[in-house]
Amino acid sequence: MPYIDDSYEGDRDHIDDAMSEFREQNYSDPINIRELARIIKNVPSGKAKGAFNYFVSRLWLQTFFPEGKLGYTSLSDALGVFPDMEDEMRRRLMHLYEDECIKKNGDLPEFKEILNER
Numbered sequence: 001m002p003y004i005d006d007s008y009e010g011d012r013d014h015i016d017d018a019m020s021e022f023r024e025q026n027y028s029d030p031i032n033i034r035e036l037a038r039i040i041k042n043v044p045s046g047k048a049k050g051a052f053n054y055f056v057s058r059l060w061l062q063t064f065f066p067e068g069k070l071g072y073t074s075l076s077d078a079l080g081v082f083p084d085m086e087d088e089m090r091r092r093l094m095h096l097y098e099d100e101c102i103k104k105n106g107d108l109p110e111f112k113e114i115l116n117e118r
Contacts, residue, residue, distance in 0.1 A: 014039055015055050 018039045036055070043051040064078035 012051075012054070015043075015051055016058075019055055019058060 018036050040048055040051045040055060060078065060081070064074055064081075
């Protein structure tokens with residue numbers, strides 16, 4: 001559960017306000033997304049991950065369960081979003097980064113052997 005403790009309760013209100021504005025506007029507008037990112041990044045050091053979790057959890061619940069009703073299909077669809085997002089980030093960013101590091105630093109001999117790259 002993405003709790004936001006009392007030490008930055010004002011930030012929670014700020015995130016809630018920004019979330020309300022975000023939901024009322026165009027989701028694809030990069031300016032709105034940048035503003036939300038700025039608000040979350042401005043949360044006190046070490047607390048941004050929790051603030052992001054809080055925001056995403058609320059947005060996720062409001063998007064997939066607007067009437068608060070659970071069902072297998074809605075749960076399956078809603079839960080499928082996170083692995084899909086992770087897969088996309090790994091494919092688009094992590095793999096690219098890893099490939100660059102291999103080129104710069106060299107590969108493990110074991111991988112070379114397995115991949116027949118000797």
